[in-house]
Amino acid sequence: MNATIVDVLIENIKTDQDLLQTVEAKIETAKDEKQRIVNRLKEQQKDISVLLKYADEKQHAKIEALGFSFSDPLRGINNIASVALDLIMKAKNNQLTNQELYDGYVNALKNKDEAVKYSEFNIKCRSLFNTQKLLRKKGSDPKSSKLDIISLNGRVLPKEDKVAAKKEPSKTTQTKKKDDTVSK
Structure with a gap:
């Protein structure tokens, strides 16, 4: 054809x-x-x-x-440390044990297979301690970091506490009012 x-x-x-x-x-x-x-x-x-x-x-x-510049504002925290900081911010009293923090990180992942091991997680979170965003208090086992208490440096008041703190006069103000009443 x-x-x-x-x-x-x-x-x-x-x-x-x-x-x-x-x-x-x-x-x-x-x-x-x-x-x-x-x-x-x-x-x-x-x-x-x-x-x-x-x-x-x-x-x-x-x-x-290699082209890395350390003067620019991109010197943030890595993704793992960011997740850890978020977990601490949401935790009761802004503190967790190191094991709870790691478990929370693993649970926050969509794909659990992407989770890094416990020791690498701690290495990735060092920037939070170096910049003093988080504090570490040694736990009951001196040979393990799993029971260490990790807490936010400084306490963040929940919104309810801030409102209550504004409405309630302080004890020194109440004592001063009593003293003024007694002296009159």
Whole structure:
């Protein structure tokens, strides 16, 4: 069967459409892979900003050569530390044991397989202690950190307590009023 020019053109169009679908699938895969790499780099930048104080001058130079700048405001806390801080903020009296904090972190994940091990979790949370956002009080077992009490540095009053504190006069104010009444 002889192919006409129209038949050849139709076949070329079909071939190019198939190639386009293949290339688009590769582009989507590459975009997903790029996003995973970008996310890892962001986490590594947060980690390096915490560990920077342990680096010597030679390592500082290598880090800066990699394009990391430590003067910009992106020097935040990593995602794991952020979750831990949120858990402490929501906890009763703003404190949990270290094991409860770790368990809360694991439970907060959609995919439990993505959870880091207990020791890595503690390393990722160091920035919270280094910046004194959180405080650690040694627990009953000196050889384990699982019973350590982790608390927020400073107490956040719940909204109800703030309102009650404004309405109720302080004890010194009440005593002063009594003294004024007695002296009259």
